[in-house]
Amino acid sequence: QDKGTPEHIKAVTARVDGAFIRANAAKTNDWPSHGLDYAETRFSKLDQITTGNVRELGLAWSYNLESTRGVEATPLVVDGIMYVTASWSVVHAIDVRTGRKLWSYDPQVDKSKGFRGCCDVVNRGVALYQGKVFVGAYDGRLIALDAATGQPVWEKDTIVDKTKSYTITGAPRVFKGKVIIGNGGAEYGVRGYVTAYDAATGEQKWRWFTVPGDPSKPFEDASMAKAAKTWDPSGKYWEAGGGGTAWDTLAFDPELNLMYVGTGNGSPWARSKRSPKGGDNLYLASIVALNPDTGQYVWHYQQTPGDNWDYTSTQPMILADLKINGKPRKVILHAPKNGFFFVIDRTNGKFISAKNFVEVNWATGYDKKGRPIEVAAARQNEKPGDSIPGPFGAHNWHSMSFNPQTGLAYLPAQNIPLSLMDDKAWKFNENKPARPHAALGWNTAMFINAEPPKSKPMGRLVAWDPVAQKEAWGVEHVSPWNGGTLTTAGNLVFQGTADGRLVAYNAKNGEKLWETATGTGVVAAPTTYMVDGKQYVSVAVGWGGVYGLAARATERQGPGTVYTFVIGGNAPKPDFVQYRMDKLLQGVKYDPAKVPEGTLLYVSNCVFCHGVPGVDRGGNIPNLGYMNASMIENLDKFVFKGPAMERGMPDFSDKLSMEDVEKIKAFIQGTADAVRPK
Numbered sequence: 001q002d003k004g005t006p007e008h009i010k011a012v013t014a015r016v017d018g019a020f021i022r023a024n025a026a027k028t029n030d031w032p033s034h035g036l037d038y039a040e041t042r043f044s045k046l047d048q049i050t051t052g053n054v055r056e057l058g059l060a061w062s063y064n065l066e067s068t069r070g071v072e073a074t075p076l077v078v079d080g081i082m083y084v085t086a087s088w089s090v091v092h093a094i095d096v097r098t099g100r101k102l103w104s105y106d107p108q109v110d111k112s113k114g115f116r117g118c119c120d121v122v123n124r125g126v127a128l129y130q131g132k133v134f135v136g137a138y139d140g141r142l143i144a145l146d147a148a149t150g151q152p153v154w155e156k157d158t159i160v161d162k163t164k165s166y167t168i169t170g171a172p173r174v175f176k177g178k179v180i181i182g183n184g185g186a187e188y189g190v191r192g193y194v195t196a197y198d199a200a201t202g203e204q205k206w207r208w209f210t211v212p213g214d215p216s217k218p219f220e221d222a223s224m225a226k227a228a229k230t231w232d233p234s235g236k237y238w239e240a241g242g243g244g245t246a247w248d249t250l251a252f253d254p255e256l257n258l259m260y261v262g263t264g265n266g267s268p269w270a271r272s273k274r275s276p277k278g279g280d281n282l283y284l285a286s287i288v289a290l291n292p293d294t295g296q297y298v299w300h301y302q303q304t305p306g307d308n309w310d311y312t313s314t315q316p317m318i319l320a321d322l323k324i325n326g327k328p329r330k331v332i333l334h335a336p337k338n339g340f341f342f343v344i345d346r347t348n349g350k351f352i353s354a355k356n357f358v359e360v361n362w363a364t365g366y367d368k369k370g371r372p373i374e375v376a377a378a379r380q381n382e383k384p385g386d387s388i389p390g391p392f393g394a395h396n397w398h399s400m401s402f403n404p405q406t407g408l409a410y411l412p413a414q415n416i417p418l419s420l421m422d423d424k425a426w427k428f429n430e431n432k433p434a435r436p437h438a439a440l441g442w443n444t445a446m447f448i449n450a451e452p453p454k455s456k457p458m459g460r461l462v463a464w465d466p467v468a469q470k471e472a473w474g475v476e477h478v479s480p481w482n483g484g485t486l487t488t489a490g491n492l493v494f495q496g497t498a499d500g501r502l503v504a505y506n507a508k509n510g511e512k513l514w515e516t517a518t519g520t521g522v523v524a525a526p527t528t529y530m531v532d533g534k535q536y537v538s539v540a541v542g543w544g545g546v547y548g549l550a551a552r553a554t555e556r557q558g559p560g561t562v563y564t565f566v567i568g569g570n571a572p573k574p575d576f577v578q579y580r581m582d583k584l585l586q587g588v589k590y591d592p593a594k595v596p597e598g599t600l601l602y603v604s605n606c607v608f609c610h611g612v613p614g615v616d617r618g619g620n621i622p623n624l625g626y627m628n629a630s631m632i633e634n635l636d637k638f639v640f641k642g643p644a645m646e647r648g649m650p651d652f653s654d655k656l657s658m659e660d661v662e663k664i665k666a667f668i669q670g671t672a673d674a675v676r677p678k
């Protein structure tokens with residue numbers, strides 16, 4: 001049979017089901033699900049590429065994803081058929097044998113609604129099951145495609161309330177014939193949940209909410225009634241949704257018949273506003289075990305009780321079997337945003353251990369019962385102070401991997417400095433200058449960087465020993481926001497970096513063995529798989545995600561590209577594109593008296609995408625301090641139904657007046673002038 005024909009694709013993808021995914025885990029010849037296997041280990045048993053020959057790795061082909069925003073997807077591959085997503089949830093099917101496009105599918109997300117997600121218009125990849133490819137579109141639709149042709153088979157809107165800013169950025173998983181997906185939106189005032197759909201028909205099978213709703217209405221299930229006792233109703237938490245969005249990690253243990261959900265931060269961030277009398281606010285920032293057949297709650301472990309810092313627990317979980325104190329234990333390994341590395345018993349949710357893998361200033365450790373020992377000052381946000389880790393997390397969605405041969409987990413750790421302070425006057429959905437992105441629907445109830453943060457940015461590849469709870473080795477990077485990791489039986493760790501390289505390390509000791517330039521920063525994780533007896537390594541590259549909107553660590557820019565490497569590969573690299581940036585803005589006429597008000601408007605409308613003018617240097621969205629003066633002089637033409645709307649810029653017609661635009665112009669030019677070297 002010819003490979004890459006619709007008949008071949010149909011035959012090989014039809015085989016992918018639960019039994020296939022479990023059988024594949026023994027040899028890992030294919031990469032059929034997001035984290036490689038149900039345990040999400042990202043540990044490949046392939047060992048053709050080793051510490052001995054990795055230096056001979058070369059490019060087999062590159063593929064242009066034709067996207068300019070963040071690319072966060074892990075490519076799936078079965079028998080040389082690759083499925084990967086670009087920004088705006090566009091799916092590409094690629095023939096690994098030739099590097100050519102088989103088909104692509106664009107769900108046609110309305111780009112004027114890009115602002116309804118906090119953190120770039122990203123997508124972390126697809127799921128594959130019985131001849132179908134499943135993608136969560138940014139606007140909340142879950143779409144099943146024919147794996148051979150890319151034609152839609154069914155489509156479901158996963159969103160419970162279309163007036164709220166719900167999105168999907170995560171990769172669906174298929175457990176026992178059901179497609180599972182969660183949503184994003186906890187910066188906007190939403191209530192989190194996960195939903196299961198029949199893979200064949202799209203029929204909804206169950207839905208589990210992560211936080212309680214309005215207590216005057218019946219609770220959906222016993223877990224919600226239990227959770228409601230940990231929320232103060234005087235805060236009317238249900239009006240701002242409560243949060244807890246499960247926007248990324250899911251895992252499955254078929255023996256225990258449990259699936260695991262990592263839940264997100266509180267909405268709003270400030271607990272004093274969400275739940276004024278305190279409380280743990282279940283099930284925020286938790287790992288929750290559900291019955292995959294029914295969606296019924298089984299147990300939970302809350303990592304950050306009463307979250308107050310955007311400490312999501314949505315970071316990738318790994319199921320591992322470890323020997324702890326001489327006893328074999330079935331555990332979950334987890335390094336959420338809050339900076340602690342957790343080992344949890346996955347049979348019952350009992351805490352085993354936690355240790356900080358970076359410097360933190362909100363807790364000194366965890367007690368025996370698994371409660372954090374908080375630093376009191378961390379909740380007293382009367383004055384701006386660095387939250388360490390900050391809302392970008394000590395570790396974000398970037399995939400972790402675990403190698404049972406070395407016993408080490410590999411994760412990109414970081415510090416991205418931000419200061420926080422309570423917003424005492426916050427009201428739900430009230431758009432006021434100085435409230436972070438309030439014009440776009442954000443509801444943090446906190447001011448961000450009202451004073452500049454004092455901590456230092458940091459990015460580090462950490463090899464963590466989860467039994468000893470300590471770092472075995474680490475590699476310092478030049479910037480935070482580095483890519484997810486892959487580890488292999490060839491004793492290797494692969495990681496892409498913010499400064500535009502794909503690097504291979506010795507998994508035991510961190511020695512750098514190989515690297516190649518990728519043209520732009522890498523945030524996604526690599527995969528590896530066999531095709532016709534040869535081991536390949538692929539990575540989808542495209543600088544972005546929340547930190548990549550306004551900052552960068554390379555002088556090169558997009559487009560989103562898939563690179564595939566093989567021993568002896570010698571295909572030419574595509575031309576790298578130089579980052580286009582004008583000189584520091586000069587000559588826009590403005591009234592200096594307008595700068596202070598312009599500053600506050602900039603915070604409530606512009607800052608997370610465009611960064612601080614002349615201070616940040618632009619990411620996948622340009623910095624306004626380095627524009628041509630005529631663009632800033634004509635700023636109104638860009639903010640009111642402007643030409644960038646088709647690239648995802650919001651329309652500010654009902655948010656800003658002409659007078660506001662004048663103030664913002666004053667802030668942009670004033671800031672550029674203030675930072676200009678004398």
Ligand SMILES: O=C(O)c1cc(C(=O)O)c2c(n1)C(=O)C(=O)c1cc(C(=O)O)[nH]c1-2
Binds near residue numbers: 119122167170185544
């Ligand atoms: O609370 C949420 O619902 C939510 C959603 C998302 C998302 O869907 O991408 C992110 C976050 N929070 C978040 O806190 C965060 O740091 C983040 C980074 C990214 C990214 O893709 O780079 N997404 C998200």
Ligand SMILES: [Ca+2]
Binds near residue numbers: 186187
């Ligand atoms: Ca969040």
